[in-house]
Amino acid sequence: MASRRSLLRRTAALAATVTAAVVLAACGSSDSSSSPSGHTGHDTGATSAAGASDTASAAQGSHNAQDVSFAQGMIPHHRQAVAMADLAASRAKSQQVKDLAAKIEQAQDPEIDTMSGWLKAWDAKVPAAAMSGMESMPGMDHSDSEMPGMMSGDDMDKLKGLSGDAFDKAFLQMMVSHHEGAIAMAKTEQAKGAYGPAMTMAKSIVTSQSSEITGMNKMLGR
Template sequence: MRAFTDPTARKLALTGVAAVASLLLSACGSANDSAGDAASGTKPGSRPSAAGSPAAGAFNDADVAFAQAMIPHHQQALEMAKLADGRAEDTGVKKIVADVEKAQDPEIQTMRSWLKAWGRPESAGRSGHGAGHAMAGMMSERDMKDLESLRGRAFDRKFAELMIAHHEGAVEMAKTEQKDGRDATAKKLADDVVRTQSAEIAELKKILDRI
């Protein structure tokens, strides 16, 4: 091969080699991106699905039952939290109320989006408002009226007692989803329910010990 003795020719040759190398690296990067997108189930250039969106994979009856039961369960927890306004006195109770309101309303919207994506109804064929009270930890209408009638420390104690039972029911349902569910996002939410509500149960028990 003839050596480049002309400095200009040598410079042009080196520039050409660099350009070819850059194109090859770019092509490899694009191929790797496409492979990664294919593995994750996303299209090239698209953003991953939101954490609360249904997973691309298959779901089963346990996933559907979890969402259908947890929606009214969360709704009742929010009803209990609303009763604390103007009635709760203990700062620990007020913190639990704020945490419930912050976490559970968005989770309700997430589970509704799952059921819509799965083509399943929200109610699971239940009839009547009272039917949902048969679920684990759900309060009766009498429980809710008793709670509504209380103020101050009496309210705080009753709220803590009822919310412990309510959370224990939610944890029970979430553990069933962990064991029997198939959809990855539903199982992730179940993990979150077990973790956060178990921690709140511990806090509520501490509140009962001091009031």
């Protein structure tokens, strides 16, 4: 019996030793996997700080002076196109011209709102809307200014005084020039801008207005 009790004690001691070794090994493995470098928490903090820094840099560099210039120039340019299109409903004879005018309004009105929103977000000046009709629209008398394709006040007065076939022809001729100016401005934005949405809008303007120019030239028999 004494020999049996001695054997049991030795077996228990051996089991305890093995268990302790397993526990120590597990602890060592856990420490190693959770903190390979010995300071996992500091690594996470550094990564978060770097990400925040990148985000801040992206926000600060998300637009440049060209983006501001594009929006400030294209807003009055679009407003004039919309003003010209407004005349077509009561003066145009051709349904094609009326449909084109409606299409121009539907496309450019929302873009005016979008660009105004950009300028407000950038703390930049939003061009004032016309106060007393088209004649007071910013850029109206600067067809050779930084906004190419803009009609003069005299041009707009002439267009308002026309109707029927005469209106259709003058409208199409003026709008072709107007679109060509917008395309030139948009291409400058594509080449020199930095703000993604503005560059995307510029690309859309080039594509859509180039297509409209083709259609208008066909209506003019060119």
